[in-house]
Amino acid sequence: MDLYEYQGKQFFARYGIPVSPGEAVTTVDDAVAAAERIGYPVVVKAQVQVGGRGKAGGIKLADSADEVRTHAGNILGMDIKGHTVETLWIELASDIAEEYYASFTLDRSAKKHLGMLSAQGGVEIEAVAEENPDAIAKIWVDPVDGLTEQQARAWVEAAQLDPAATDGAVDILLKLYTAYVEGDADLVEINPLILKPTGEVHALDAKVTLDGNSLFRHEDYEVYEETQVRDEREQAAHDKGLQYVGLDGFVGIIANGAGLAMSTVDIVSQVGGEPANFLDIGGGASAEVMAGALEVINNDAAVRSIFINIFGGITKGEEVANGIVTALGRVQIDVPIVIRLDGTNADLGREILEPHLSDKLQMQPTMVDAAETVVALAGK
Amino acid sequence: MSIFVDESTKVIYQGLTGSQGRFYGLLNREYGTQVVAGTNPKKAGTDVDGIPVHATVGEAVEATGATASCIFIPAPGVRSAVMEAAEGGVTFIVAITEGVPAQDEAWFFNKLKRDFPDVQLLGPNCPGIISPGKANIGITAGHIAKAPVEGEKTVGIVSRSGTLTYQALYELKLNDIGVSTCVGIGGDPVPGTSFIDCLERFEADPETDAVMMIGEIGGSAEEEAAEFIASKMSKPVVSYIAGVTAPPGKKMGHAGAIVSGGKGTAQAKMDALRAAGAEVGLNPTEAGRLMVEVVKGL
Numbered sequence: 001m002d003l004y005e006y007q008g009k010q011f012f013a014r015y016g017i018p019v020s021p022g023e024a025v026t027t028v029d030d031a032v033a034a035a036e037r038i039g040y041p042v043v044v045k046a047q048v049q050v051g052g053r054g055k056a057g058g059i060k061l062a063d064s065a066d067e068v069r070t071h072a073g074n075i076l077g078m079d080i081k082g083h084t085v086e087t088l089w090i091e092l093a094s095d096i097a098e099e100y101y102a103s104f105t106l107d108r109s110a111k112k113h114l115g116m117l118s119a120q121g122g123v124e125i126e127a128v129a130e131e132n133p134d135a136i137a138k139i140w141v142d143p144v145d146g147l148t149e150q151q152a153r154a155w156v157e158a159a160q161l162d163p164a165a166t167d168g169a170v171d172i173l174l175k176l177y178t179a180y181v182e183g184d185a186d187l188v189e190i191n192p193l194i195l196k197p198t199g200e201v202h203a204l205d206a207k208v209t210l211d212g213n214s215l216f217r218h219e220d221y222e223v224y225e226e227t228q229v230r231d232e233r234e235q236a237a238h239d240k241g242l243q244y245v246g247l248d249g250f251v252g253i254i255a256n257g258a259g260l261a262m263s264t265v266d267i268v269s270q271v272g273g274e275p276a277n278f279l280d281i282g283g284g285a286s287a288e289v290m291a292g293a294l295e296v297i298n299n300d301a302a303v304r305s306i307f308i309n310i311f312g313g314i315t316k317g318e319e320v321a322n323g324i325v326t327a328l329g330r331v332q333i334d335v336p337i338v339i340r341l342d343g344t345n346a347d348l349g350r351e352i353l354e355p356h357l358s359d360k361l362q363m364q365p366t367m368v369d370a371a372e373t374v375v376a377l378a379g380k
Numbered sequence: 381m382s383i384f385v386d387e388s389t390k391v392i393y394q395g396l397t398g399s400q401g402r403f404y405g406l407l408n409r410e411y412g413t414q415v416v417a418g419t420n421p422k423k424a425g426t427d428v429d430g431i432p433v434h435a436t437v438g439e440a441v442e443a444t445g446a447t448a449s450c451i452f453i454p455a456p457g458v459r460s461a462v463m464e465a466a467e468g469g470v471t472f473i474v475a476i477t478e479g480v481p482a483q484d485e486a487w488f489f490n491k492l493k494r495d496f497p498d499v500q501l502l503g504p505n506c507p508g509i510i511s512p513g514k515a516n517i518g519i520t521a522g523h524i525a526k527a528p529v530e531g532e533k534t535v536g537i538v539s540r541s542g543t544l545t546y547q548a549l550y551e552l553k554l555n556d557i558g559v560s561t562c563v564g565i566g567g568d569p570v571p572g573t574s575f576i577d578c579l580e581r582f583e584a585d586p587e588t589d590a591v592m593m594i595g596e597i598g599g600s601a602e603e604e605a606a607e608f609i610a611s612k613m614s615k616p617v618v619s620y621i622a623g624v625t626a627p628p629g630k631k632m633g634h635a636g637a638i639v640s641g642g643k644g645t646a647q648a649k650m651d652a653l654r655a656a657g658a659e660v661g662l663n664p665t666e667a668g669r670l671m672v673e674v675v676k677g678l
């Protein structure tokens with residue numbers, strides 16, 4: 001779950017990380033009212049989950065109510081790399097002496113938490129990593145031990161921040177680590193982490209990705225679920241509890257198991273088609289789940305044919321086939337469907353499907369045959 | 381031979397009294413697995429279709445001499461279930477449960493490594509492990525795998541994906557190739573058992589002649605496996621990587637299947653495996669075909 005900057009800052013604030021006072025608003029009038037409460041100068045910041053907001057004109061300094069009105073009016077509704085700005089974050093402007101970078105994420109290879117700190121903040125860290133990797137001080141934290149103050153201090157020294165920033169940075173990094181672990185984040189990133197001329201260290205931006213698997217112990221994360229960026233299809237699938245990723249093509253895909261679904265998307269591409277989606281219906285392949293999946297795909301106007309790829313394991317072929325037949329009875333599908341059913345009792349399943357076959361409902365024995373057929377049908 | 385588990389492995393099912401635990405526990409027993417006990421602190425002293433239920437793994441180990449456990453506990457309880465198993469004295473833990481927070485996985489992976497270095501954890505979010513004809517621990521449909529036959533060439537399988545594992549087992553069976561052990565390491569960011577853990581054992585297993593390795597996008601486990609294959613393996617490896625066309629930044633069903641910051645692409649993994657001397661199929665069927673050729677050539 002990706003958070004917007006304002007949500008990330010609220011998340012940071014809960015763990016005591018200093019952020020600028022600010023308010024999230026969705027209208028020009030509210031933006032002005034917020035600025036009046038906060039006091040000038042303020043920064044008007046577009047809330048989108050994509051980098052490069054500043055360059056796109058999505059971040060503006062305002063010294064007066066009139067300026068806030070102008071900037072908020074311009075930025076609300078603005079399109080930034082395909083993301084429409086619906087929310088603004090209005091915050092008190094900060095004086096900046098230095099800009100740093102700090103983050104924690106999981107190093108899957110080392111199986112430890114990786115902290116990255118750099119005196120070169122405010123720019124994309126990938127660029128720093130490429131051009132000047134020595135400018136990033138890394139620390140690997142064993143999750144069992146956690147991060148100690150001593151380690152944090154040595155890490156800050158290694159990053160060669162301004163000595164005036166040391167105490168503030170150590171304090172923030174310890175809090176950031178706590179937020180990352182206790183908050184069940186996949187990523188916490190502050191870029192820039194700033195040193196003010198007055199000596200305080202402070203988070204000027206917030207990028208936070210939370211682990212969707214941790215909702216059971218963070219009931220308050222439900223609010224973030226509601227603000228996830230999903231297209232209409234992804235939202236419909238999400239509401240049905242399906243694992244769905246929208247793609248740009250025209251062949252709808254339903255498969256059981258994440259690996260098989262990925263594999264199906266691949267094979268459709270390999271034979272010259274363009275997949276419209278990734279959809280994993282899980283192991284069961286019941287009529288209910290199948291019908292839900294078909295509904296989601298059916299609502300995608302770009303879909304010109306559908307590939308149902310099921311491998312029966314514990315769930316037997318005849319159960320899968322009955323599920324498909326029942327689902328097709330419930331959902332009116334206008335585009336042709338190609339089914340590939342294999343695995344446990346595939347023969348029995350195919351027998352059940354046989355009487356239902358037509359030009360618009362075909363069956364193929366292998367993934368490759370089915371992919372070729374479904375792509376050919378999409379072309380007509 | 382097989383790796384990790386065989387017909388003598390006694391297994392405790394944590395969560396045997398739940399619907400999933402009961403369903404698969406009994407299926408596994410039917411397959412021939414020694415399902416010797418279940419655990420549930422509230423139902424100690426009862427049984428599940430004749431399988432005794434103990435309060436804790438420790439008590440179950442004491443009563444049965446089990447060396448393995450299989451976890452069908454819901455995600456919130458997995459962290460403590462894993463530690464209970466290790467503290468209870470088993471040395472092989474299979475965690476089937478999906479949806480375990482990554483912070484928990486990172487924590488118990490390191491905790492086990494430090495305090496219980498002899499314990500091997502498989503999963504979480506995995507289909508389990510099957511040594512065909514000997515033992516099946518987890519949710520794999522046992523009958524889709526062909527047991528090894530003495531004198532015939534035998535393949536070991538290691539995979540990050542459940543259904544693709546079944547697909548691989550099935551294709552090999554259709555081609556009359558037996559499997560020594562099939563390990564589903566799961567699709568989470570911090571798998572307890574890695575590709576290398578399995579490759580190492582397959583290389584040392586006298587019964588295994590070749591290895592099928594099924595990977596997917598995300599992380600660098602396949603690249604690390606490629607290094608191992610190049611430097612430490614004499615047995616042939618055939619591989620397949622899912623997710624060639626996956627868009628960056630999207631989790632493709634599995635928590636760990638994500639291309640982020642340009643890293644973890646299928647292409648990079650396939651390139652690394654090819655450079656290491658492994659054969660790489662572009663789809664599961666092609667990988668199956670390549671394996672048939674490799675086995676014929678042995």
